[in-house]
Amino acid sequence: MSLSGLTSGDFTEQNEPFSLFGEWLKEAEASELNDPNAVAVATVDEHGLPNVRMVLLKGYDERGFVFFTNFESQKGQEILGQKKAAMCFHWKSLRRQVRLRGEVEVVSDAEADEYYATRPRGSRIGAWASKQSRPLEGRFALEKSVAEYTARHALGDIPRPPHWSGFRIRPLTIEFWHDRPFRLHDRMEFRRPAPDGVWEKVRMYP
Structure with a gap:
């Protein structure tokens, strides 16, 4: 078996990751059926226990x-408490992560x-009506809250x-x-010591 495929041009000669991410996201937008901008976000609570859920990159x-x-x-509370988080994009159609x-x-x-103003009116109402992540006694309580805020903001803008x-x-x-045959995948890591630091590019064993 040849290993020449492991040095493909997928990672280009770029020395920073954002342009490469943009290329991959653009290709995902053309190939993924639903929400190519969907991403798993991982956080940690005050007890050190991890949580992960899907959100949409905006x-x-x-x-x-x-x-x-x-x-x-x-x-929200976990991120505000720790001020750290992780993300994972997985584009199955492209076999990329x-x-x-x-x-x-x-x-x-x-x-x-600016972003809130672009959301559908119902989504803006929902931002007021939903006490997110807290116990809900029944679906009716949520629908009642939505109705109350809909009436409150029947006219004009919704702040x-x-x-x-x-x-x-x-x-x-x-x-x-990037997936490769026989689990000999391509992995390239960009790393820097601080958010305003210089990127270092390191190829990793699969």
Whole structure:
């Protein structure tokens, strides 16, 4: 068996990860049937126990990777408490994965307002009506809350709730993984000592 495929051009000669991520995400948008921007977000609670759930990536650039949520939710409270998180993208149709982890910052009010304004009206109502991650006595209670906030905001704009905003993960490591035959996968890790540091590129054993 030849191992020449392990040195394919998938990782290019780029010395920073964001352009490569953009290329992979664009290809995923063309090949994935549903939510190519879906990503698993991992956090840790005050007892050191991990949690993981799927969210939707809503933006990325050289500053980091952004998603939005209710800050009173479990993930919101865990991120605010630890200020660290990890992400994992998996694009099955492309047999690719991207993992990253790092420090977390809250996006600016202007960024949160701008994205919130693009959400469907029902989703903006839901941000007010749902006490995310807290016990719900029955579906009727949720529907009642939605009806109350719908009536309250029947006319005009729906303001962004003070507890609803976004997080930006500022990665210290980003690993690109590509499936290869016989489990001899391609793995390339970009790493830096701090969010404003210089990237180092390291090829990893599969």
